[in-house]
Amino acid sequence: MRWAVVGVALGLALAPQAHAQEVAPSAWSGNVAVASQYVSRGFRQSWGQPALQGGIDYASPSGWFAGTWASTVSPYFVEGGHVEWDLYGGYAASYGDLHYKAGLYYYRYPGAEVSATRTSMNYGEVVLGIDWHDWSLDYSLTVTRDFFGYNSQTLGLGQRSHSRGSGYLSAGRHFDLGHGYALALHYGWQRVNHFSSYSWTDASIGVSRAFAGFDVTASYSRGWNSAGVFRDYTTGVPDAQGRIRTSYPIAGTWILTVGRTF
Template sequence: MHQFAKQFMTPLCLSLCGFAAQAQDAADKAAEAAAPLTANVSVVSQYISRGFRQSWGKPALQGGVDYAHPSGFSLGTWLSTVSDRYLENATVEWDVYGGYAGTLDNVGYNATLYYYKYPGAAYGPTAIKYDYGELSAGLSYKILYAKYNYTVSKDFFGIQGARGTGYLDIGANVDLGAGYTLNLHAGNGRVAGAGNAIWNWRDVKVGVAKVFDGGWTVAAAYTKAKGASNAYDAYTLGIPNASGALDISNPAAATVVFSLTKTF
């Protein structure tokens, strides 16, 4: 498989990222109002970020710690297990981030800088790293939100010379009452650099989260991505499975994911 197909298929995740992190927005906001330092741990049926299945259809363990200062500045870190069938020689995605958020009447605004690291992960004989950084800027109005992520590092997830790669995330979090929230999302990704448009993609998600007493959140969502080409249809790192055949999957295929999150 062409090296870009092997390199691109990974998170632009966390804040952006992470299905479990999105599903528990309501719980996180309530916790931050009570204490500046919060932590969360999640078990998910599979790790999906922006429509792509990064744990190869297997369960994942996730967790993070966030500090939110009353002034609006914040810092945090978040981790998730990933599959080495999806990301060569990788077992963990580690995100660190910091930013500022505020409100003006019913309008919320935020700007956050992220760095995504995949310890030990490298592609091919030249050991190209997957690590990258991006800047996110967002606005919200009542239940609606929109944010744009812009790659500021020279490379984007192993694709060299891809500074300027962008991802537009729009959606709504609808309070259904009784602790239920309807999560709606649509995303549009554009990979910068000559010849890289074949890796562009779009994704959608429809989910429901339920917040319980004690900081527990249960969520379920339907998610699907669609590439600008067929590059994602038969993704493989060239690693054989137990039967000796190459492990091949379509990480953008439609699926349903479940999560259980505890916020402290």
């Protein structure tokens, strides 16, 4: 569910990109980061706890790219899950100042499932995107039967409905503030097919700067859901002390990330 991975892949294939560094001549690159928490599409997947993240990418001169990325997550957010593991590949090219890409992304949560229904949380999306100067626009369409395990059984809504065809629209703008500082704005809208009450929007703002070879980013993110279905979010599974953990995972929150690309 990491929306930023789309931009990372394009940056590797089409440097320079606003937040990407130069790709090594081998076309291979990697990244590691420590974040105060992992927030994706407005959701605090690490339940407000620190997250360790990293990935490896390949971008060919002809425009084809592939990669993998992972982050720690919380089992209080993803039942039985401790890691989000993303696999992706696609093609990116340019026409003048317009950059475009198309890719297939698969998001895995090893060991995670909704135990009451034995439903997997894994899902796949086709992603299309364009970048023009400092603007970016991406659309992700769910092609697997379910988006993040959402269906009639897991949500208790409807009869035998699944969420294939859900879509996420992401728009962003980058600003060079000078003296090495950059500002990034993001707005996203997730439509959950057949379960509109679970759709939401999210937005974030972040400032980043490079220090001694490390990229430091401070950002603020929050989400909105008019139906209020996420206000007491829980997997419903007791923890080791027998407590049911609940939270409001799209509430406004700050994130500090320190990372390095190599």
